[in-house]
Amino acid sequence: MKKLLLCSLLSISATGSFANDSLTLKTMSDEIMLRGACYNNLRVLCKQIGHRLSGTPAAAKAVEWGQNALTVAGADKVWLQPVDVPYWIRGKESLKFQFGKDKKIVEVPVLSIGNTVGTDGKILSAPLIMVNSIDEFNALPAEKVKGSIVFFNYRFRQDIINTFDGYGDCGKYRWTAPNMAAAKGAVGTIIRSVSTGLDDAPHTGSMRYADTVKPIPAMAIGNTSADMLEKKMKEGNATAFMQSECRMEGTVRSYNVIGEITGSEYPESIVLVGGHLDSWDVGEGAHDDGAGCVQSIEVIRALKALGIRPKRTVRAVLFMNEENGLKGGLAYGDSAKARNERHILAIETDAGGFSPRGISLDMGESEREQIKAYRNLFLPYGVYDFTQEHGGADISPLRKQGVPAAGLVPDPQRYFDLHHTPNDVFEAVNHRELKLGAVTLTALVYLVSEHGLKSGNVQP
Amino acid sequence: MKKLLLCSLLSISATGSFANDSLTLKTMSDEIMLRGACYNNLRVLCKQIGHRLSGTPAAAKAVEWGQNALTVAGADKVWLQPVDVPYWIRGKESLKFQFGKDKKIVEVPVLSIGNTVGTDGKILSAPLIMVNSIDEFNALPAEKVKGSIVFFNYRFRQDIINTFDGYGDCGKYRWTAPNMAAAKGAVGTIIRSVSTGLDDAPHTGSMRYADTVKPIPAMAIGNTSADMLEKKMKEGNATAFMQSECRMEGTVRSYNVIGEITGSEYPESIVLVGGHLDSWDVGEGAHDDGAGCVQSIEVIRALKALGIRPKRTVRAVLFMNEENGLKGGLAYGDSAKARNERHILAIETDAGGFSPRGISLDMGESEREQIKAYRNLFLPYGVYDFTQEHGGADISPLRKQGVPAAGLVPDPQRYFDLHHTPNDVFEAVNHRELKLGAVTLTALVYLVSEHGLKSGNVQP
Numbered sequence: 064m065k066k067l068l069l070c071s072l073l074s075i076s077a078t079g080s081f082a083n084d085s086l087t088l089k090t091m092s093d094e095i096m097l098r099g100a101c102y103n104n105l106r107v108l109c110k111q112i113g114h115r116l117s118g119t120p121a122a123a124k125a126v127e128w129g130q131n132a133l134t135v136a137g138a139d140k141v142w143l144q145p146v147d148v149p150y151w152i153r154g155k156e157s158l159k160f161q162f163g164k165d166k167k168i169v170e171v172p173v174l175s176i177g178n179t180v181g182t183d184g185k186i187l188s189a190p191l192i193m194v195n196s197i198d199e200f201n202a203l204p205a206e207k208v209k210g211s212i213v214f215f216n217y218r219f220r221q222d223i224i225n226t227f228d229g230y231g232d233c234g235k236y237r238w239t240a241p242n243m244a245a246a247k248g249a250v251g252t253i254i255r256s257v258s259t260g261l262d263d264a265p266h267t268g269s270m271r272y273a274d275t276v277k278p279i280p281a282m283a284i285g286n287t288s289a290d291m292l293e294k295k296m297k298e299g300n301a302t303a304f305m306q307s308e309c310r311m312e313g314t315v316r317s318y319n320v321i322g323e324i325t326g327s328e329y330p331e332s333i334v335l336v337g338g339h340l341d342s343w344d345v346g347e348g349a350h351d352d353g354a355g356c357v358q359s360i361e362v363i364r365a366l367k368a369l370g371i372r373p374k375r376t377v378r379a380v381l382f383m384n385e386e387n388g389l390k391g392g393l394a395y396g397d398s399a400k401a402r403n404e405r406h407i408l409a410i411e412t413d414a415g416g417f418s419p420r421g422i423s424l425d426m427g428e429s430e431r432e433q434i435k436a437y438r439n440l441f442l443p444y445g446v447y448d449f450t451q452e453h454g455g456a457d458i459s460p461l462r463k464q465g466v467p468a469a470g471l472v473p474d475p476q477r478y479f480d481l482h483h484t485p486n487d488v489f490e491a492v493n494h495r496e497l498k499l500g501a502v503t504l505t506a507l508v509y510l511v512s513e514h515g516l517k518s519g520n521v522q523p
Numbered sequence: 524m525k526k527l528l529l530c531s532l533l534s535i536s537a538t539g540s541f542a543n544d545s546l547t548l549k550t551m552s553d554e555i556m557l558r559g560a561c562y563n564n565l566r567v568l569c570k571q572i573g574h575r576l577s578g579t580p581a582a583a584k585a586v587e588w589g590q591n592a593l594t595v596a597g598a599d600k601v602w603l604q605p606v607d608v609p610y611w612i613r614g615k616e617s618l619k620f621q622f623g624k625d626k627k628i629v630e631v632p633v634l635s636i637g638n639t640v641g642t643d644g645k646i647l648s649a650p651l652i653m654v655n656s657i658d659e660f661n662a663l664p665a666e667k668v669k670g671s672i673v674f675f676n677y678r679f680r681q682d683i684i685n686t687f688d689g690y691g692d693c694g695k696y697r698w699t700a701p702n703m704a705a706a707k708g709a710v711g712t713i714i715r716s717v718s719t720g721l722d723d724a725p726h727t728g729s730m731r732y733a734d735t736v737k738p739i740p741a742m743a744i745g746n747t748s749a750d751m752l753e754k755k756m757k758e759g760n761a762t763a764f765m766q767s768e769c770r771m772e773g774t775v776r777s778y779n780v781i782g783e784i785t786g787s788e789y790p791e792s793i794v795l796v797g798g799h800l801d802s803w804d805v806g807e808g809a810h811d812d813g814a815g816c817v818q819s820i821e822v823i824r825a826l827k828a829l830g831i832r833p834k835r836t837v838r839a840v841l842f843m844n845e846e847n848g849l850k851g852g853l854a855y856g857d858s859a860k861a862r863n864e865r866h867i868l869a870i871e872t873d874a875g876g877f878s879p880r881g882i883s884l885d886m887g888e889s890e891r892e893q894i895k896a897y898r899n900l901f902l903p904y905g906v907y908d909f910t911q912e913h914g915g916a917d918i919s920p921l922r923k924q925g926v927p928a929a930g931l932v933p934d935p936q937r938y939f940d941l942h943h944t945p946n947d948v949f950e951a952v953n954h955r956e957l958k959l960g961a962v963t964l965t966a967l968v969y970l971v972s973e974h975g976l977k978s979g980n981v982q983p
Contacts, residue, residue, distance in 0.1 A: 093682045102721075221955070222553045224904055261562075261954055418878070418934045420905065444684055445880065445934070447907045474878045474905070474934060476955040494721055495681070495936040 084510060085440055087371075091509065092444065092502045094365050101357040101364075101501050102494040104132055105416070108357065109347035109489035116344040117384040118150025118315035125340050126318050129356065129381045133322030136360050137367030138379070140325070143318035146394040148384040150315045151178055153344055154308025158253070158282055160191070161302045162295045168304075171288035174265040174483075176237055176254070176281040177343065177387050178272075181309035187212075187280065189250050191303045193296040197235070200243060209248030212303040215240045216255050216293055218286075219479065226259055226475040227414065230482075233257045237268050237283065245276035251305050252281045255289035260480040263287035267343050268483045269387045280305055319391045322363055323378040326512065332375040334512045335409040336362050336504055339385035339457055346487035350478060353489075354416030354497055356381045358471075361501040362508050373512035375407065382457040385413070389456060396460025406466040407516045411455025412504060415481075416497040417473035421448025422507060426467030430516050434469070437510050446503050448472055467516060469507065471500055544970060545900055547831075551969065552904065552962045554825050561817040561824075561961050562954040564592055565876070568817065569807035569949035576804040577844040578610025578775035585800050586778045589816065589841045593782030596820050597827030598839070600785070603778035606854040608844040610775045611638055613804055614768025618713070618742055620651070621762045622755045628764075631748035634725040634943075636697055636714070636741040637803060637847050638732075641769035647672075647740065649710050651763045653756040657695070660703060669708035672763040675700045676715050676753055678746075679939065686719055686935040687874065690942075693717045697728050697743065705736035711765050712741045715749035719939040723747035726943045727803050729847045740765055779851045782823055783838040786972065792835040794972045795869040796822050796964055799845035799917055806947035810938060813949075814876025814957055816841045818931075821961040822968050833972035835867065842917040845873070849916060856920025866926040867976045871915025872964060875941075876957040877933035881908025882967060886927030890976050894929070897970050906963050908932055927976060929967065931960055 095101070108128055115121040126143065133141045158173035175181065192207065193214045194200040200213065215236045223229040236254050244252040256266035263285035272278045282305060284292070295301055320340060326332060338355020342348020359379040366373060383391035399406060408426075422441070424431045435449050454468025462468040473496070481487040555561070568588060575581040586603065593601045618633035635641065652667065653674045654660040660673065675696045683689040696714050704712040716726035723745035732738045742765060744752070755761055780800060786792060798815020802808020819839040826833060843851035859866060868890075882901070884891045895909045914928025922928040933956070941947040 092684065096682045096684075222556045224552065224556075224959070226955075259955060418936050476878050476959065477953050480953070480955075493937050493940070495686075495719060495940075499684070499936065 081437070081440055087509065088440055088506045090369055091365055091505045094369055095361060095498050095502050095505065098368070099361055099498045099501060100136070101361040102497055104357040104360060105349065105353050105492060105497065106489055108353045109349050113347050114342050114344050115340070115348060116151065117148040117317060117341045117387060122317060122341055122383070126320055129320035129340055132360050133320065133363060133379060136322070136364035138322030138324060138363050141322040144321055144394060144398060146317050146319055146383050146391045147314045148317045148390045149388045150312045151387055152310055152312055154181065154310070155184070156307035156309065158284065159304040160292065163299045171284050172263055172265055173282050173284055174267040174345065175307050175309045176241065176283055177267050177269045179241065179270060179281045179309050180278040181307035182280055182305055184306065184308045187251055187305045188302055191296065191301040193293065197243065205247045208244065211249055212251040212253060212305065213244040213249045214253045214292060216289060218255060219257060219259050221259060226479045229259070230257060230479060238270050241270055241279060241281035242273045242276050245279045249279060251279050251303070253303065254283050256283045256285055258286055258479060260286060264484040264486055266483045267345060280307055280309070317383045319383050319395055320381040321378060323376055324363060324366060324373060326374055326376040327372045328374040330376050331405050333378050333404060333406045334375055334508050335378045335380055335406055335458070336412070336508050337380035337382055337457060338412045339391065340381040341384050341386050343386055343483045345483070345485045347489055349487050349489045349492050350415040351482055351487055352385065352413045354492060354500070355412035358412050358497065358501040358504055362505045365505045366509070371509065373509065375512040375515070377508055377512055385457050392457035392460050396464065399461060400464060406461055407518065408467050408469060408511050409454070409458040409461045410469045410471070410504060410507060411458045412471040412500065413455050413457070414471060414475065415473050415478040416492045416500055417477060418496045419444065419446050419471060419473050419500045419503040421446055421451060421472035422503070423451035423453050423470040423472050424449060425452055425454035425462060425469065427518065430467045430518055433516055441503065441506065444499060444502055467518065471504055473500055541897070541900055547969065548900055548966045550829055551825055551965045554829055555821060555958050555962050555965065558828070559821055559958045559961060560596070561821040562957055564817040564820060565809065565813050565952060565957065566949055568813045569809050573807050574802050574804050575800065575808060576611065577608040577777060577801045577847060582777060582801055582843070586780055589780035589800055592820050593780065593823060593839060596782070596824035598782030598784060598823050601782040604781055604854060604858060606777050606779055606843050606851045607774045608777045608850045609848045610772045611847055612770055612772055614641065614770070615644070616767035616769070618744065619764040620752065623759045631744050632723055632725055633742050633744055634727040634805065635767050635769045636701065636743055637727050637729045639701065639730060639741045639769050640738040641767035642740055642765055644766065644768045647711055647765045648762055651756065651761040653753065657703065665707045668704065671709055672711040672713060672765065673704040673709045674713045674752060676749060678715060679717060679719050681719060686939045689719070690717060690939060698730050701730055701739060701741035702733040702736050705739045709739060711739050711763070713763065714743050716743045716745055717939070718746055720746060724944040724946055727805060728943045740767055740769070777843045779843050779855055780841040781838060783836055784823060784826060784833060786834055786836040787832045788834040790836050791865050793838050793864060793866045794835055794968050795838045795840055795866055795918070796872070796968050797840035797842055797917060798872045799851065800841040801844050801846050803846055803943045805945045807949055809947050809949045809952050810875040811942055811947055812845070812873045814952060814960070815872035818872050818957065818961040818964055822965045825965045826969070831969065833969065835972040835975070837968055837972055845917050852917035852920050856924065859921060860924060866921055867978065868929060868971050869914070869918040869921045869926050870929045870931070870964065870967060871918045872931040872960065873915050873917070874931060874935065875933050875938040876952045876960055877937060878956045879904065879906050879931060879933050879960045879963040881906055881911060881932035882963070883911035883913050883930040883932050884909060885912055885914035885922060885929065887978065890927045890978055893976055901963065901966065904959060904962055927978065931964055933960055
């Protein structure tokens with residue numbers, strides 16, 4: 064990597080451009096790798112608050128925490144943006160199966176899928192049907208499905224190298240399978256978790272009922288339990304017993320937390336960097352997305368600590384309710400539109416606090432080329448991939464308004480072992496990997512705030 | 524990454540070359556990511572044998588394990604190559620300090636540095652001197668050092684992005700500081716561990732006494748204890764109490780474990796891939812270098828499972844005694860020379876079972892360019908960095924004989940948190956990261972065994 068740095072510097076000096084930027088980026092890297100606050104901030108968020116689903120008292124504490132952390136980081140202004148969020152309550156839940164002739168009962172670890180209805184705490188028992196895919200399910204006649212609990216036994220495809228592509232492939236079983244099952248008269252549904260893990264951790268996550276179906280309870284089980292169930296179902300019939308207290312409790316007033324450094328030359332032009340402050344109601348939301356929050360705060364802290372006053376306004380946003388409603392992202396987008404705010408770039412970091420590998424670019428070809436021109440500056444930090452083209456959920460409303468969007472692309476191999484499970488805790492985050500992601504974000508924010516991003520004819 | 528793959532395939536079809544190789548590499552990736560045995564092999568090595576320092580009964584068991592694993596993987600031939608290795612014994616050890624006026628005694632976690640002498644189990648007490656660098660030590664007059672225990676308080680440089688460069692910078696305190704201290708009459712030495720960890724784990728590792736000095740005991744303490752000691756030493760004087768039973772117990776007969784698939788067209792040409800079977804006597808040697816062993820075995824297994832008969836001989840070598848003597852690598856090199864074996868490439872995997880990022884190339888410019896020509900084939904697997912130029916310790920004797928050498932370059936951020944500590948255990952290895960490294964190695968071995976590597980005028 065020393066050689067990479069050398070190589071990069073050589074190629075920069077060869078073109079004569081960016082030489083000062085290269086040195087500035089190194090000072091940012093040194094500041095963050097040696098004195099970065101993001102890892103300790105994450106420790107506080109995870110250990111003193113823990114998980115923080117929208118609407119919960121913990122989420123309210125996280126708002127206070129975020130406000131304080133941005134203030135300590137040195138933001139010129141820190142404020143709260145009101146958001147009304149859904150308040151979903153899990154309550155107690157259990158899942159049991161009864162197999163074969165000996166009628167043995169087996170209980171397995173389970174997590175209801177987020178936003179689902181429960182069984183009012185009662186036991187819902189029904190014959191189990193297993194399908195391995197949506198196609199298999201579609202081939203089933205409705206009379207076979209009616210009154211049953213459907214087990215969608217679709218595996219996360221470990222052969223897909225980028226696990227986010229695997230998530231897209233497998234995630235639809237969480238998002239839509241409950242609706243498909245309900246439409247054919249099933250009384251409940253169970254999915255094999257959207258998980259690359261070789262363990263029995265169930266993964267929760269979001270789903271949304273279609274308006275056309277009567278909501279049915281939906282649960283997720285871990286891979287080991289799913290393997291067991293698959294084996295048992297091949298041997299004979301089974302009955303499932305679902306029990307849960309899941310319910311929606313209306314809406315609660317919450318907030319996006321925002322802090323910014325006012326630009327010295329173009330204060331009206333905003334470069335946004337953000338993650339989401341809410342998490343699922345298990346684990347500590349460390350990678351998802353405590354990491355993104357503390358990295359966004361770190362961008363502000365590092366610029367301030369180095370005495371760098373950006374030409375354009377740099378704004379860190381900790382969005383509320385990404386996980387089960389996106390109300391924070393929507394409220395931010397609405398507000399930006401109403402106030403006619405000018406965002407020249409919105410960056411999201413919500414893919415885990417792992418070693419950075421790239422920056423995804425969801426924007427016009429001209430803007431993309433402007434950012435790709437900086438690629439040699441990022442290479443010393445292991446950031447080489449500028450080919451991906453998605454932004455992020457929280458900034459998608461801004462993107463719809465035409466704002467160029469970008470995302471931090473960390474190494475994706477470990478994320479879906481932990482995602483939405485009790486195992487997504489502070490200890491699963493490495494301090495150097497987390498900081499290196501913050502270095503990448505700070506560098507990108509700086510370059511764009513310094514040099515602008517020409518969008519069509521508009522400048523700066 | 525889906526896009527990367529597409530991009531890579533496009534660029535390949537544009538040049539018209541390597542299209543079949545791209546498809547073959549994908550079948551290898553699928554075989555390893557879906558049905559790879561390396562993760563389970565690592566579990567057995569770590570959990571059933573555990574740490575396995577050269578000369579110990581555990582190392583002998585690891586030899587049996589390796590022989591069996593290569594046989595199960597389907598190697599055409601498996602054999603043992605005798606190596607006489609040093610047998611170093613740690614025994615019991617402790618380190619205490621007495622500070623200031625209240626004479627309070629504090630004991631800290633400690634690991635003696637490997638190969639060092641002990642105190643014969645007696646307490647060695649002496650006044651402590653702290654220096655922050657070799658320069659500071661060199662400035663001390665010998666009379667100040669004489670009779671004291673020297674604490675080298677040099678920090679691993681967290682600002683260096685490639686931690687292997689940081690290791691080179693900091694590692695010299697482990698390798699040479701005991702000799703420097705002894706040369707000035709110190710009676711013992713303590714180092715701040717060669718560690719990026721934010722914890723108190725002491726890191727052991729190798730050192731070698733210079734012929735010119737009287738060996739003195741050398742110990743390593745974790746970063747937290749070193750921070751405490753640094754603070755206390757600034758406040759006043761301290762006395763150190765070292766106690767250890769470390770000793771060398773002569774040499775023991777051990778073995779390199781070797782398995783190969785005989786080449787179909789050029790059986791005399793060998794492509795070697797290897798890691799080292801021995802580990803330090805703490806933890807489970809999971810990343811260092813159980814990972815490299817099971818990845819090397821996986822290369823054999825994947826080729827066999829896919830029915831690929833390589834044109835050239837593919838040889839997996841599990842070297843013995845990399846950690847504290849390199850006797851395995853030396854014996855292999857001697858044997859290769861004596862038998863006039865023709866190695867066209869030797870690849871080492873000994874940098875941890877993390878996500879692969881590159882392949883380092885220690886070879887002539889012509890060979891380097893031949894391998895770099897394959898770079899687009901590796902990009903879909905996250906392997907982009909071909910700029911590093913080191914090989915590996917075990918294959919360095921072959922390199923000295925002119926054999927082109929290469930090394931797997933995994934992500935380096937976490938390695939030196941764990942390296943040579945009790946925390947280097949199976950649970951610290953991620954299954955997908957480990958397998959992706961094996962994919963990279965299998966691809967490289969295949970490409971070179973299929974297409975050869977022209978070295979000067981020699982062909983194939």
